[in-house]
Amino acid sequence: MEFKEVIGNRRSIRFFEPDKPVEREKIQTMLEASRLASCAVNAHWAKAIVIERDKLPEDKLEQLKTPVTALNVELAPVHIYWYADLGVVNRIEGSRLRELVDVGALAPTHGWTHKFVDEFVYPQILRPMTEGPGYAVAAAADCGIAMCQALLTAFDEGLGACFSAFNSNIAKEVFNVPNDWVPLYVLLVGYPAESPAAGGQRPRPPFEEQYYDGAFGTPFQRDEAVVERLKQANMIQQPATPGNQERMDEIKRLAERLGLPM
Numbered sequence: 001m002e003f004k005e006v007i008g009n010r011r012s013i014r015f016f017e018p019d020k021p022v023e024r025e026k027i028q029t030m031l032e033a034s035r036l037a038s039c040a041v042n043a044h045w046a047k048a049i050v051i052e053r054d055k056l057p058e059d060k061l062e063q064l065k066t067p068v069t070a071l072n073v074e075l076a077p078v079h080i081y082w083y084a085d086l087g088v089v090n091r092i093e094g095s096r097l098r099e100l101v102d103v104g105a106l107a108p109t110h111g112w113t114h115k116f117v118d119e120f121v122y123p124q125i126l127r128p129m130t131e132g133p134g135y136a137v138a139a140a141a142d143c144g145i146a147m148c149q150a151l152l153t154a155f156d157e158g159l160g161a162c163f164s165a166f167n168s169n170i171a172k173e174v175f176n177v178p179n180d181w182v183p184l185y186v187l188l189v190g191y192p193a194e195s196p197a198a199g200g201q202r203p204r205p206p207f208e209e210q211y212y213d214g215a216f217g218t219p220f221q222r223d224e225a226v227v228e229r230l231k232q233a234n235m236i237q238q239p240a241t242p243g244n245q246e247r248m249d250e251i252k253r254l255a256e257r258l259g260l261p262m
């Protein structure tokens with residue numbers, strides 16, 4: 001699938017084929033995509049634990065649910081629990097930056113040497129950063145990038161997926177999660193039971209409300225010719241509309257087939 005089409009086709013899928021197994025190689029492909037994500041100082045905070053739903057004890061599955069995710073968690077055959085490993089920076093002490101220096105990704109033209117990493121970047125920027133109040137937020141933002149690559153890859157592989165909140169206390173106990181891993185979200189994965197369009201692209205705030213040109217207050221003007229080109233490329237697709245009868249009928253059919261309450 002073309003890159004723009006993958007972006008356009010993605011929806012948060014909440015109706016999965018509950019009994020259709022997901023090939024392990026597709027899960028690996030998602031993780032491979034995640035591992036290749038760009039990452040601040042090449043630290044790679046993002047960690048994931050892959051769980052096959054049916055291998056979870058019934059009571060633990062129940063306890064992992066939250067009020068906003070219960071059915072998603074139950075229907076998805078594979079769960080990928082994501083964490084930010086906050087301990088990584090002080091474990092690796094700049095070694096992954098030195099690797100970037102060694103392969104010429106960080107070049108001496110830009111001031112990068114082992115000495116710069118060892119005597120300045122790690123002790124004066126990175127280590128203090130781990131003690132600052134914004135550290136977890138920075139690490140989580142970084143993980144989001146890796147998580148998104150896994151998410152998009154799921155759709156490229158013909159799967160459906162949705163990020164969800166989860167009960168992190170239970171997960172910590174059941175999955176043996178290290179103490180310095182901060183829980184983020186679970187990526188629920190499976191074959192979609194809903195149609196690929198799933199009612200259309202979900203509502204978004206206006207473009208000009210989100211993006212600014214030069215400074216806050218001057219909206220970045222949306223060029224309709226670009227919008228048209230992205231429609232042709234299937235990145236911008238038919239929007240979901242309130243009360244769409246076709247979608248309501250689809251939900252009814254799914255509820256009947258999967259035995260869900262309406």
Ligand SMILES: Cc1cc2nc3c(=O)[nH]c(=O)nc-3n(C[C@H](O)[C@H](O)[C@H](O)COP(=O)(O)O)c2cc1C
Pocket residue numbers: 010011012013014068069072162163164165185201202
């Ligand atoms: C980090 C993150 C967490 C989310 N958590 C939940 C959740 O707990 N439950 C849920 O039903 N959807 C969850 N979602 C899905 C969003 O609600 C979704 O993005 C929204 O429905 C917009 O639609 P779309 O993803 O289909 O474009 C989450 C999405 C993200 C990116």
